[in-house]
Amino acid sequence: MSYDAASARNERAASTLRQADRTFWGRLVNWSPYRAFAGLVAASPRRQFLILALFPILWVLTQHLGPMIQMVGVSFTDAYPVAAGTEQHLTLDNYARFFGDSIFWMPFFRTLFFAATFTFCTLILTYPVAYYLARHVSRKNQMLMLLLLLIPFWVGEIVRTYAIMILLGNTGAVNLLLRSIGLIDRPIPFMYTSFSMGMGIVYLTALYMLLPLYSALEKLPKSYNEAAADLGAGAWTRFRRVTLPLTIEGISSGCTLVFLIATGFYATPVLLGGPSTTVFAETIAGFFHVAGDEWPTGAAFATIMFVSALIVTVVFQRLMSALRKGDVK
Secondary structure, eight states: OHHHHHHHHHHHHHHHHHHHHTSHHHHHHTOHHHHHHHHHHTTOHHHHHHHHHHHHHHHHIIIIIHHHHHHHHHHTBSOSSOOTTOOOOBOSHHHHHHHHOGGGHHHHHHHHHHHHHHHHHHHHHHHHHHHHHHHTSOHHHHHHHHHHHHGGGGSOHHHHHHHHHHHHSTTSHHHHHHHHTTSOSSOOOOTTSHHHHHHHHHHHHHHHHHHHHHHHHHHSOHHHHHHHHHTTOOHHHHIIIIIHHHTHHHHHHHHHHHHHHHHTOOHHHHHHOOGGGOOHHHHHHHHHTSOGGGHHHHHHHHHHHHHHHHHHHHHHHHHHHHHHHTOOO
């Protein structure tokens, strides 16, 4: 009986293999070019890595670095796009225009200042949320809480910006609440100020700060704080000497993401800001809204903003690295 049962199982397995060979994937596996390619990939671990990394590298080069490289190239030309019968020349005048006219300096430095300030505000507001979520919510409920926090980010930037406009308007929820409790007699003009723009940017970038902070705090063993408490350290001392230094990496990652995103915001400052809050992205967009001979100037200004933001980020990362190593007291 056992011999017959084994034979039946072998026959069924052989039948299954024959049916699989007749499917598309079965024919593909037995196709000689595919087998040659699979053998080529499996020849060495290094070759596997290079072939598997080829597609991500191509994606980064074509979808991320490619447009940036083209923008930098356009910034050194005197006209783009080039009209028929017109010769294109290389020039530095587009960069000289920024350094030679101080009218562009105010929105440029205002953008860097706003980005740094709003990044700090986002850190202050989201750190307690991330701390509570990682340290005081049970693991089985953490994913649910994260999902609830992510719900506003399921819609686009414009929709969320209009939500802030409705909230801060003269007949919005904030003014109605303040009037209902008797704190004001007339609406407070929140809109079209640095406050409304800052609130919008903090709201839009909170997720990019929250997730790195949550990840850093969630990895922090609770035994560290328990040991510090056993040694007599108070709550503030435990936070300052244990929790904060061990989450510097999450702070660094979150601040870097928020700062870089904040320097490039365009729609939110336009909708929520006013004449005194014009940022550099609006200046750059102005060059692209006119004739093509201004596009190289816009590309040059965008390059200046991009490089400046990277320099600030590198300096900040070096400072955070020094703090992690204990070089800065």
